[in-house]
Amino acid sequence: MQNNENKLMKTKYEYDNQEYIVMNKCPHCNLEIHPVVENMYYFENNMYKVKVISLSCPSCKRDYFVLNDLREEITGNDKFIISVPRYGFRENVIVKNTSRKFQNLYMQSINNELVGHYDIAFFGFIKSLEILVKDIAILEHKESEDVILFSNLNTCLEQFHSTNMHLFSKKLLEVLKNDYLYFHKTEDLQTSTELIKDCIEYFLVYLELLLKTFKLNNHENREIN
Ligand SMILES: [Zn+2]
Numbered sequence: 001m002q003n004n005e006n007k008l009m010k011t012k013y014e015y016d017n018q019e020y021i022v023m024n025k026c027p028h029c030n031l032e033i034h035p036v037v038e039n040m041y042y043f044e045n046n047m048y049k050v051k052v053i054s055l056s057c058p059s060c061k062r063d064y065f066v067l068n069d070l071r072e073e074i075t076g077n078d079k080f081i082i083s084v085p086r087y088g089f090r091e092n093v094i095v096k097n098t099s100r101k102f103q104n105l106y107m108q109s110i111n112n113e114l115v116g117h118y119d120i121a122f123f124g125f126i127k128s129l130e131i132l133v134k135d136i137a138i139l140e141h142k143e144s145e146d147v148i149l150f151s152n153l154n155t156c157l158e159q160f161h162s163t164n165m166h167l168f169s170k171k172l173l174e175v176l177k178n179d180y181l182y183f184h185k186t187e188d189l190q191t192s193t194e195l196i197k198d199c200i201e202y203f204l205v206y207l208e209l210l211l212k213t214f215k216l217n218n219h220e221n222r223e224i225n
Pocket residue numbers: 026027028029030031057058059060061062
């Protein structure tokens with residue numbers, strides 16, 4: 001559903017003949033950037049070799065650190081340890097529309113995935129989706145708030161988002177139907193996680209359009225009255 005280049009990803013970054021792994025987006029402003037290196041620090045003991053690069057965002061001009069594990073046996077994206085600060089999206093226009101509960105869990109899930117906590121991220125994204133889907137359902141069906149709150153994700157989707165559900169892949173629906181079973185039997189959790197993330201992106205855009213429609217209608221009403 002979503003264009004790959006818009007996604008938050010780890011990416012290679014060359015500096016001073018050394019390859020680093022950084023995020024493709026600024027942790028402060030969420031924009032896709034090619035950061036500028038301000039400084040580099042090296043820490044080493046008998047067991048670990050850690051390099052810290054201080055980066056500056058050309059867009060918002062704020063600085064951040066990215067830590068990389070430079071032991072020889074660590075390869076590819078595993079070199080990425082953490083960014084300081086952690087990835088945030090408080091300034092992301094689409095996410096701003098959502099509830100604080102959704103924002104917190106979604107951001108924690110994203111940061112867990114960045115540092116390699118894939119199992120927690122998988123469940124975190126599913127629960128983030130559930131909060132988002134229910135927030136939207138309550139917005140559209142205020143009278144059914146109790147039913148929505150007590151339903152599970154799948155029932156909520158079937159009852160209140162049946163038209164959207166036709167757009168989802170069979171695999172995504174399988175994952176959402178029984179996340180435990182899926183987690184238990186699947187070897188490839190990453191593909192499922194990507195599907196869930198795409199679904200969250202879809203509902204974020206859907207929410208934005210919905211709010212715009214509400215605004216237009218209110219405006220019309222005001223005009224008529
Ligand atoms: Zn920035």
